[in-house]
Amino acid sequence: MQMVAGKVAPLPKPPVIIIGGGIGGLSCALDLASSGVEVVLIEKEGQLGGKIRQLNCSSDPLAPALIDSGPTVFTMRWVFDALFQKAGTSLESELGITKLDVLARHAWSKDERLDLFANTDQSAEAIKEFSSVAEAGRFLQFTKQCRKLYQSLEKPYMLSEKPSFGGMINDLGISGSKVLYDIGLFNTLWKSLGDYFHDPRLHQLFGRYATYCGSSPYQAPATLMLIADVEAQGVWAVQGGMYSLVKAIQKLAQDKGVQIMTGQACEEILIEQGRASGVRLADGTSIRAQAVIFNGDLAALQSGLLNPSSKQSLNTKMTPPSTAKRSLSAVTWSINAKVDGFPLLRHNVFFNQNYQAEFDDIFQKKRLPKKPTVYVCAQDQGDTYEARTNSQRLLCLVNAPAKGDQSEFSEQEIAACESETFGLLQQCGLNIDLDSAICQRTTPSLFNQLFPATGGALYGQANHGWMETFGRASAQSPIPGLYLAGGSVHPGPGVPMAALSGRMAAATLMDHLGLIKLSGRTLISGGTSML
Numbered sequence: 395m396q397m398v399a400g401k402v403a404p405l406p407k408p409p410v411i412i413i414g415g416g417i418g419g420l421s422c423a424l425d426l427a428s429s430g431v432e433v434v435l436i437e438k439e440g441q442l443g444g445k446i447r448q449l450n451c452s453s454d455p456l457a458p459a460l461i462d463s464g465p466t467v468f469t470m471r472w473v474f475d476a477l478f479q480k481a482g483t484s485l486e487s488e489l490g491i492t493k494l495d496v497l498a499r500h501a502w503s504k505d506e507r508l509d510l511f512a513n514t515d516q517s518a519e520a521i522k523e524f525s526s527v528a529e530a531g532r533f534l535q536f537t538k539q540c541r542k543l544y545q546s547l548e549k550p551y552m553l554s555e556k557p558s559f560g561g562m563i564n565d566l567g568i569s570g571s572k573v574l575y576d577i578g579l580f581n582t583l584w585k586s587l588g589d590y591f592h593d594p595r596l597h598q599l600f601g602r603y604a605t606y607c608g609s610s611p612y613q614a615p616a617t618l619m620l621i622a623d624v625e626a627q628g629v630w631a632v633q634g635g636m637y638s639l640v641k642a643i644q645k646l647a648q649d650k651g652v653q654i655m656t657g658q659a660c661e662e663i664l665i666e667q668g669r670a671s672g673v674r675l676a677d678g679t680s681i682r683a684q685a686v687i688f689n690g691d692l693a694a695l696q697s698g699l700l701n702p703s704s705k706q707s708l709n710t711k712m713t714p715p716s717t718a719k720r721s722l723s724a725v726t727w728s729i730n731a732k733v734d735g736f737p738l739l740r741h742n743v744f745f746n747q748n749y750q751a752e753f754d755d756i757f758q759k760k761r762l763p764k765k766p767t768v769y770v771c772a773q774d775q776g777d778t779y780e781a782r783t784n785s786q787r788l789l790c791l792v793n794a795p796a797k798g799d800q801s802e803f804s805e806q807e808i809a810a811c812e813s814e815t816f817g818l819l820q821q822c823g824l825n826i827d828l829d830s831a832i833c834q835r836t837t838p839s840l841f842n843q844l845f846p847a848t849g850g851a852l853y854g855q856a857n858h859g860w861m862e863t864f865g866r867a868s869a870q871s872p873i874p875g876l877y878l879a880g881g882s883v884h885p886g887p888g889v890p891m892a893a894l895s896g897r898m899a900a901a902t903l904m905d906h907l908g909l910i911k912l913s914g915r916t917l918i919s920g921g922t923s924m925l
């Protein structure tokens with residue numbers, strides 16, 4: 395023991411350990427380090443980012459073609475403005491980001507294309523041309539309603555520690571509750587969208603927002619309409635791809651002293667006298683901790699993967715995970731190829747003709763959709779199409795059932811899905827030269843390996859039924875000293891939401907350590923004035 399001027403120096407406090415370097419874990423690490431807390435972050439993969447990952451589709455080792463192969467749509471930048479501000483810098487100082495004028499280009503066939511714009515009036519004009527004057531008018535009503543809904547729910551739901559239905563209604567008051575009543579609170583998203591969109595193509599387009607949190611529009615609650623407002627607030631393109639966000643946060647966190655250990659799986663969360671006291675790594679090393687924050691999927695904890703003896707206490711106090719309620723998985727193709735025939739923008743969606751059948755296939759029949767909707771991110775394109783003779787970097791994605799831990803899809807099943815996927819793109823005019831392409835495919839079973847105990851579900855449990863919205867676990871687990879962060883816990887999935895959950899875990903822990911004093915149910919305030 396070290397002696398200082400005749401006194402016994404206090405033992406250094408063990409660090410806070412974060413398991414998982416997804417955006418939730420990274421945001422939590424940066425917040426804690428910005429407040430002077432010592433942090434060790436442990437990540438089982440060779441690099442940080444979790445679902446934010448890049449794959450190299452180049453045959454030339456000297457000229458990598460890195461393709462964003464996870465999230466590509468960057469929204470709610472205020473979450474990161476606040477995170478970077480707290481770290482003493484700004485998003486713009488650390489990252490090149492550009493607001494896109496076109497949110498996405500949508501296609502149903504060679505002749506049916508619709509762009510949605512950041513400017514609502516421009517979108518209404520496009521809808522008028524594409525569909526009808528009446529549909530454009532209803533779209534404008536819809537956007538107003540979505541705005542009100544978002545404004546009503548940001549504080550009492552999104553930024554609240556553990557929202558309950560009663561607490562939220564109380565916070566909303568009469569006028570806020572009326573907004574919920576007006577959208578049809580107990581309706582499905584699909585049903586409520588039917589009040590606004592009579593053109594089946596627009597109904598489908600806005601229903602797709604349910605998939606942003608891994609759900610079916612036919613089962614998700616109408617409140618998910620607020621995602622339309624999130625996009626309308628802005629979609630940004632990140633220079634160098636979404637992975638630049640990971641690199642920027644990693645650098646800031648390391649500059650503030652966060653110790654990052656990659657390629658190190660945590661095998662066990664140590665629990666002593668009912669309290670999380672440290673971790674044991676795959677190589678046998680144990681590290682003591684004053685608190686542990688878990689950023690993997692909650693299903694891993696609840697299935698006892700990291701401490702079998704804690705399973706019962708977690709599951710009696712939190713809703714146990716259900717394989718039947720898993721959110722969407724995906725099949726993705728990261729492709730470096732020559733492309734022609736369709737004016738790709740940054741974000742493109744190609745729709746099938748029978749939307750309901752796609753979700754029946756996935757959620758009821760648990761099979762790859764016979765006729766998928768296809769999302770294509772053309773990372774080398776921006777707001778306006780630029781013809782390119784050389785190859786382009788693409789991420790193609792179709793929704794899939796999360797059963798990657800039960801059975802691998804057969805080669806025939808994958809081949810059929812692939813042929814439907816690229817067949818639909820071709821019907822809409824997009825030709826990808828697959829023969830000369832360099833392509834990496836990711837299936838639900840690979841996602842399951844990357845994100846243990848999920849079956850490949852990418853968004854935690856599906857948000858099916860209006861009460862599910864209130865069923866997500868909060869940052870404070872039932873085990874003292876163990877905290878939760880990431881897309882499987884409140885406020886939910888998506889890059890900014892998972893980052894918010896990380897910030898909430900940091901705030902809750904700092905409150906418990908006596909470093910800050912939180913008051914009321916709202917943990918973090920909105921806009922750019924967050925903690």
Ligand SMILES: Cc1cc2nc3c(=O)[nH]c(=O)nc-3n(C[C@H](O)[C@H](O)[C@H](O)COP(=O)(O)OP(=O)(O)OC[C@H]3O[C@@H](n4cnc5c(N)ncnc54)[C@H](O)[C@@H]3O)c2cc1C
Nearest residue numbers: 414416418438444445464465466467660690880881888889
């Ligand atoms: C294909 C795809 C497309 C998407 N598109 C979008 C989009 O356009 N926009 C958007 O906002 N969101 C999108 N999302 C969702 C978004 O990416 C996620 O919600 C978010 O990134 C999840 O972050 P997280 O904090 O939950 O951590 P995760 O990304 O889930 O990372 C968790 C980390 O924990 C690590 N880990 C787990 N267990 C252990 C252990 N025992 N020991 C050590 N480490 C461990 C894992 O290796 C992983 O790195 C998409 C996701 C995918 C996969």
